[in-house]
Amino acid sequence: MKHFENDLELLSAEARSFLNREHGVFIDGKMVLGEERYDIVDATTGRTVSTATDATLADVDLAVAAARKALEGVWAQRRPHEREACLLRLADLLQQNSREISEIASIESGRLLTNTRGIDIEHSILVLRYMAGMATKIKGATLPLSIPYIPRGEFDGYTYREPIGVVAAIVPWNVALGIAIWKIAPALAAGCTVVLKPSPQTPLTALRLAELATEAGIPDGVVNVLTGSGSQVGAALVRHPDVDKISFTGSTGTGRRIAEAAASQFKSVSLELGGKSPFIVLEDADPAVVIPAAAWGIFANHGQNCCAGSRLYVHANRYDEVVEGVAEIARSIRLGSPLLAETQMGPLTNLGHRDRVLQLVEAGKSEGARLVTGGGRPDHPGAYFEPTILADVTSRMTPVAEEIFGPVLVAASFKTEEEALLLANDTEFGLGASIWSNDTRKIRKMRRGIKAGSVWVNVHNALDMALPFGGWKNSGQGFDLGEEAVLGHTRVKAVVEHFS
Ligand code: NDP
Numbered sequence: 001m002k003h004f005e006n007d008l009e010l011l012s013a014e015a016r017s018f019l020n021r022e023h024g025v026f027i028d029g030k031m032v033l034g035e036e037r038y039d040i041v042d043a044t045t046g047r048t049v050s051t052a053t054d055a056t057l058a059d060v061d062l063a064v065a066a067a068r069k070a071l072e073g074v075w076a077q078r079r080p081h082e083r084e085a086c087l088l089r090l091a092d093l094l095q096q097n098s099r100e101i102s103e104i105a106s107i108e109s110g111r112l113l114t115n116t117r118g119i120d121i122e123h124s125i126l127v128l129r130y131m132a133g134m135a136t137k138i139k140g141a142t143l144p145l146s147i148p149y150i151p152r153g154e155f156d157g158y159t160y161r162e163p164i165g166v167v168a169a170i171v172p173w174n175v176a177l178g179i180a181i182w183k184i185a186p187a188l189a190a191g192c193t194v195v196l197k198p199s200p201q202t203p204l205t206a207l208r209l210a211e212l213a214t215e216a217g218i219p220d221g222v223v224n225v226l227t228g229s230g231s232q233v234g235a236a237l238v239r240h241p242d243v244d245k246i247s248f249t250g251s252t253g254t255g256r257r258i259a260e261a262a263a264s265q266f267k268s269v270s271l272e273l274g275g276k277s278p279f280i281v282l283e284d285a286d287p288a289v290v291i292p293a294a295a296w297g298i299f300a301n302h303g304q305n306c307c308a309g310s311r312l313y314v315h316a317n318r319y320d321e322v323v324e325g326v327a328e329i330a331r332s333i334r335l336g337s338p339l340l341a342e343t344q345m346g347p348l349t350n351l352g353h354r355d356r357v358l359q360l361v362e363a364g365k366s367e368g369a370r371l372v373t374g375g376g377r378p379d380h381p382g383a384y385f386e387p388t389i390l391a392d393v394t395s396r397m398t399p400v401a402e403e404i405f406g407p408v409l410v411a412a413s414f415k416t417e418e419e420a421l422l423l424a425n426d427t428e429f430g431l432g433a434s435i436w437s438n439d440t441r442k443i444r445k446m447r448r449g450i451k452a453g454s455v456w457v458n459v460h461n462a463l464d465m466a467l468p469f470g471g472w473k474n475s476g477q478g479f480d481l482g483e484e485a486v487l488g489h490t491r492v493k494a495v496v497e498h499f500s
Helices: 013-020 057-072 080-096 098-109 113-134 176-189 204-215 230-239 252-263 287-303 319-332 351-366 417-425 440-449 482-487
Strands: 025-027 030-032 037-041 048-053 141-143 154-163 166-170 193-197 223-225 245-249 268-272 278-281 311-315 370-373 388-391 408-414 432-436 454-457 490-499
Touching: 013 048, 013 098, 013 204, 025 057, 025 204, 048 204, 057 166, 057 193, 057 223, 057 230, 080 098, 080 113, 080 176, 080 204, 098 113, 098 176, 098 204, 113 176, 113 287, 113 482, 166 176, 166 230, 176 193, 176 204, 176 245, 176 482, 193 230, 204 223, 230 252, 245 252, 252 268, 278 287, 278 417, 287 319, 287 408, 287 432, 311 319, 311 417, 319 370, 319 388, 319 408, 351 388, 351 408, 408 417, 417 440, 432 440, 440 454
Parallel strands: 166 193, 166 245, 193 223, 245 268, 278 311, 278 432, 311 408, 388 408, 432 454
Antiparallel strands: 025 030, 025 223, 037 048, 141 154, 154 490, 370 388
16 A cells, blocks of 8 residues: 655645645635634544634524625625626636645545546536526526406516525535535525535535635625534524525435424425445446446445445346456555555545444445455555455345445346346435446336436446436435526516506
8 A cells, every 4th residue: 555654745835835724614705713623634644634613603693694695785786697707717716726626625535636636626617617607597487377366457477586595505525525516506506695514524625615716706705614513503504594495415314304404494405315326237238348337336436425336236147257357456456645646545534434334344244245355444544445345235234225435335136127126226215326238128128217316327427517416215305416406596486467
């Protein structure tokens, strides 16, 4: 394993200087240092690299008030093309500062630099530009009216969409900046204002984004960032009477608590939750294509992907070959510092998470799953975990039923497409699924039968800013990305004009 004891030396001067700052909360365009502070830990070495502010309940009130004032004032006065211009400038600034920001993202999360560059920067720039364009394309409808109990006169009936209001965006650590932008971009395009609460482990990219928002000309109060815990800051945002919508990404358990708390105030809620996505290999699929795709479908981002292909189902006639092929790749994966170009997998986000992954693997072994490769913690500091495969599993085994959110693939075989569909759908989750085949008739049958928000054919985890991304079943409700994400930040007003 290649590892640097002092990987901070690999960083740009800009990233180092940002880490060296004391970080506050970002309210109404200003960084405010709080008295309650906590350490930000480099996920790779476990060392403290920075400190952040634990926001107070008073901060929550101030941030929501700033967002409300901007919503009804300066941001409401900006025309759609001006909101578009702001988001385009933010995309440009992300590009200009890409090295610094991707490095900060890697340090706070342990994710590979190639991954933070590709997702948190490149994909986010596309999302910002797409959502910028949407600001000028939010439509209503004109409708012919018949209203029988007002017999005389003529009517014009139409609908239009208004911004839903102040949005609390609550996001996890696994793609911290990318998911923050999934939330902020459609909200701002629709004319909403935002209070963003990042995971306490990964607050730094959110704070840097807030600074860039100001530089992009987004008025004070439109984007606010509160760092701190979900139980204090997140929960206070959810129950705050002046928050109109909760846009959440995280685990199914937290999502359920948020939905229950928001229901009493009838708040709009969108929830992007956990997943356990099947990767289904039909008999005719080419193993040379499928094997690397299945390996990186799970091991990319160290398995910390909501739509990782974490359940591999392979036709019985191909099963041994595919499982062994994926295992060979798993054994060859180079673990090490996320900042080195040669590293293929960095550490998991923290030691506690790594130990939970281990527990789930051990549970699978004791329930009868066959350990093909991995399953252990390398003898090395940092939250590393070996790429792991558990084969011959059944749906009720713990590591099959539960989201592991780590580099662990479970595998089973099937004999017919009907059986493959039953296995794929035998889960509480419904986020994504991929089907691997060249038989168009079989693909069509499978894609129609899959109960999940995204279905990929001969590709896995292919997300695009134009495609709505959302889960079925316990994977959530509502959408990030696509036009649907913008519409989810609006409310419809129906107007009748009467001419007598
Ligand atoms: P959590 O659900 O633990 O936390 C997500 C966010 O919610 C954090 O900022 C957290 O703060 C906050 N939070 C916790 N409790 C509350 C509460 N009661 N009220 C308001 N906010 C709260 O998820 P993780 O951070 O562990 O992220 C991993 C999960 O995210 C996985 O299940 C993964 O599948 C899911 N995810 C889903 C995606 C999707 O698009 N469907 C994409 C990426 C991840 P704190 O950390 O302090 O608890």
